[in-house]
Amino acid sequence: MSSPNCGRREAVSDPGTLRGEAAALDAADALRAKRAEFVLDDDTVYLDGNSLGALPRAVPARLADVVGREWGRLRIRSWSESGWWTAPERVGDRVGRLVGAGPGRIVVGDSTSVNVFKAVVAAVRMGEGAGAGGRARDEILVDAGTFPTDGYIAASAARLTGCRIRAVPVGDLAAAAGPRTAVALVNHVDYRTGRLHDLPALTAAVHATGARIVWDLCHSAGALPVGLDAHGVDLAVGCTYKYLNGGPGAPAFLYVRRDLQPRFDSPLPGWNSHADPFGMAPDHTPAGGPQCGRVGTPDILSLLALDAALDVWEDVDLTAVRAKSLALTDFFLRCAEAYVPAGRVVSVTPVAHAERGSQVALKAAPAEAAAGTMAELVRRGVVGDHRPPDLLRFGFTPLYTTFGEVERAARTLGEVLGDVLT
Numbered sequence: 280m281s282s283p284n285c286g287r288r289e290a291v292s293d294p295g296t297l298r299g300e301a302a303a304l305d306a307a308d309a310l311r312a313k314r315a316e317f318v319l320d321d322d323t324v325y326l327d328g329n330s331l332g333a334l335p336r337a338v339p340a341r342l343a344d345v346v347g348r349e350w351g352r353l354r355i356r357s358w359s360e361s362g363w364w365t366a367p368e369r370v371g372d373r374v375g376r377l378v379g380a381g382p383g384r385i386v387v388g389d390s391t392s393v394n395v396f397k398a399v400v401a402a403v404r405m406g407e408g409a410g411a412g413g414r415a416r417d418e419i420l421v422d423a424g425t426f427p428t429d430g431y432i433a434a435s436a437a438r439l440t441g442c443r444i445r446a447v448p449v450g451d452l453a454a455a456a457g458p459r460t461a462v463a464l465v466n467h468v469d470y471r472t473g474r475l476h477d478l479p480a481l482t483a484a485v486h487a488t489g490a491r492i493v494w495d496l497c498h499s500a501g502a503l504p505v506g507l508d509a510h511g512v513d514l515a516v517g518c519t520y521k522y523l524n525g526g527p528g529a530p531a532f533l534y535v536r537r538d539l540q541p542r543f544d545s546p547l548p549g550w551n552s553h554a555d556p557f558g559m560a561p562d563h564t565p566a567g568g569p570q571c572g573r574v575g576t577p578d579i580l581s582l583l584a585l586d587a588a589l590d591v592w593e594d595v596d597l598t599a600v601r602a603k604s605l606a607l608t609d610f611f612l613r614c615a616e617a618y619v620p621a622g623r624v625v626s627v628t629p630v631a632h633a634e635r636g637s638q639v640a641l642k643a644a645p646a647e648a649a650a651g652t653m654a655e656l657v658r659r660g661v662v663g664d665h666r667p668p669d670l671l672r673f674g675f676t677p678l679y680t681t682f683g684e685v686e687r688a689a690r691t692l693g694e695v696l697g698d699v700l701t
């Protein structure tokens with residue numbers, strides 16, 4: 280492989296040496312016991328937890344109880360007796376611990392896409408009122424490399440609020456924000472390259488202009504410490520089916536900074552965000568606290584599957600997760616350098632730890648080889664994914680990925696590119 284960090288071939292390319300190193304790293308891994316808490320196949324290397332996390336073993340029994348007893352026997356009583364009604368905030372607090380948010384800042388529900396809409400419109404509304412006859416802040420900035428749904432929704436939010444929208448590369452966002460900016464919407468980790476953006480610095484820079492910032496944490500929640508409260512983030516959204524292993528379509532989360540909650544004017548003020556939902560009043564009076572981000576009836580089965588999935592985190596420290604994540608991605612880059620024929624792929628994931636999330640993306644040459652390469656890798660038991668036109672993505676989930684798997688994945692990639700596609 281060719282990578283920005285080394286113009287030379289890795290000196291150690293002997294599989295025996297790298298396998299031995301992997302075994303030593305696995306033996307010393309502080310998180311190694313966690314893997315047993317997931318349903319995984321020993322003959323498949325699963326490197327797609329950045330798209331859909333693996334199933335935690337505790338989930339099926341918990342769901343069986345929710346369905347059989349809570350729904351089946353208690354029926355309507357479960358809204359109070361089983362804690363269903365308050366589950367979005369209770370589970371939100373559990374997610375909060377993992378992204379550096381104190382209790383009462385996060386609500387779980389809806390999809391990330393829907394929460395992006397709520398957060399961006401609410402942020403624009405927070406900037407209203409200063410201008411003569413209109414809005415002083417009438418610009419929405421969006422990360423130019425954003426996951427598409429954020430861009431689509433921010434554009435629609437702009438149309439609905441009378442703002443203009445501007446897509447700006449994240450590196451230029453601090454300079455681009457100004458007195459007209461209402462809000463900047465930024466991905467914490469780029470879903471394609473795996474680049475980690477500087478949340479503290481960018482939040483401070485956007486705040487210095489008087490604007491708000493919304494962070495999309497889909498690719499960082501559960502992969503690295505985020506520090507939402509510590510860095511004064513205004514609003515954040517994220518999904519729970521990647522590194523948080525909540526299951527396909529698991530509900531997303533919405534963070535609203537404590538002091539902003541009374542000013543959160545939701546564009547989707549459903550009865551669940553009413554101060555007195557069962558009062559059935561004709562007008563909406565917003566609830567205080569994180570409930571301000573709720574809309575309608577929560578999806579209880581998915582929400583409680585997520586609740587059970589979060590049990591694996593009870594004794595986990597995010598700094599240990601981050602340390603292992605960086606060790607896994609470092610080791611993968613070294614193994615790929617050693618095994619992959621020169622010129623076939625180049626890493627587009629930053630080498631600097633401060634700029635790397637928990638995935639590695641390799642750009643294939645020629646681009647047309649990317650889809651076929653990933654299909655062959657999957658056939659040989661290494662599951663990553665392909666993002667068009669030419670990226671091979673490998674996600675590393677510190678709770679269950681082993682260094683032995685990393686070595687096997689890179690070796691198999693080398694075999695596929697060396698043997699099959701030459």
Ligand SMILES: Cc1ncc(COP(=O)(O)O)c(C=O)c1O
Pocket residue numbers: 390391392393426428429466470495497498518531
């Ligand atoms: C960064 C990012 N934002 C948003 C989404 C979309 O989330 P959802 O489809 O759950 O609304 C995804 C993944 O699908 C994503 O990776």
Ligand SMILES: Nc1c(O)cccc1C(=O)C[C@H](N)C(=O)O
Pocket residue numbers: 329330331426470497528
């Ligand atoms: N949400 C997904 C889905 O419903 C099907 C397949 C993939 C996804 C994903 O999450 C994609 C992911 N956000 C990405 O980074 O590409």
